Amino acid sequence: xxxxxxxxxxxxxxxxxxxxxxxxxxxxxxxxxxxxxxxxxxxxxxxxxxxxxxxxxxxxxxxxxxxxxxxxxxxxxxxxxxxxxxxxxxxxxxxxxxxxxxxxxxxxxxxxxxxxxxxxxxxxxxxxxxxxxxxxxxxxxxxxxxxxxxxxxxxxxxx
Numbered sequence: 040x041x042x043x044x045x046x047x048x049x050x051x052x053x054x055x056x057x058x059x060x061x062x063x064x065x066x067x068x069x070x071x072x073x074x075x076x077x078x079x080x081x082x083x084x085x086x087x088x089x090x091x092x093x094x095x096x097x098x099x100x101x102x103x104x105x106x107x108x109x110x111x112x113x114x115x116x117x118x119x120x121x122x123x124x125x126x127x128x129x130x131x132x133x134x135x136x137x138x139x140x141x142x143x144x145x146x147x148x149x150x151x152x153x154x155x156x157x158x159x160x161x162x163x164x165x166x167x168x169x170x171x172x173x174x175x176x177x178x179x180x181x182x183x184x185x186x187x188x189x190x191x192x193x194x195x196x197x198x
Contacts, residue, residue: 040185044076047192052077054196055086055136062195063134064090065103065124067115068142068158072188088134093124103127103139116141116153118171121161125171129163136164136198138191142174144183158187162198170198 055062064073074090077083091102096115099105105123113119124139142158149155156178161171172194176186 040189044185044188044192045079047189047196048076048080048083051192051196052080052083052086056082060135061086061088061133063088063128063132063137064191065128065137065139066090066092067094067099067124067140068144069140069184069187069191070094072184073138073140073191076188076192088132091124091128091131099124099127102131104130114153116143116157116159118159118161118173121159122163122169122171125161125163125169129165134165136162136195138162138195140187140191142176142183142187144180144187146180156183158183158190160187160191160194162194164198168198170194 071092077087093099096110103124104127109119121139121141125137128137139161145155156176158174163169176183
């Protein structure tokens with residue numbers, strides 16, 4: 040899986056660099072794994088601006104301007120929170136595009152409405168475009184997080 044993620048990040052880097060764009064990441068359930076995967080690529084400083092690891096709700100509010108009302112009404116694991124995280128990463132960086140992830144990697148923390156493996160991934164760019172998807176991954180904590188990293192990086196290329 041690690042080599043597949045590296046290859047995806049390499050491909051993303053070539054695309055971003057060719058277009059003169061930079062990316063920022065805002066991560067909760069992946070704990071910085073997206074940023075790590077990107078920065079494993081030599082020369083990524085040309086297209087990676089910064090990463091935010093906002094595991095707690097207070098970090099999401101303080102670092103990414105996620106609204107406390109959004110967290111209260113929809114929860115940390117929601118399309119609304121992921122979208123605000125991506126927008127906040129753009130606002131607090133020099134990036135042209137951002138990806139944000141929030142989810143429940145388990146093994147605990149799931150609910151009937153949001154079982155373990157529920158992940159929201161959002162992408163946003165400086166032109167005001169935004170997209171968010173909900174994924175339901177299976178497997179153990181590491182597998183869910185790896186699938187999230189893969190989907191997040193793949194999605195930037197499609198965004």
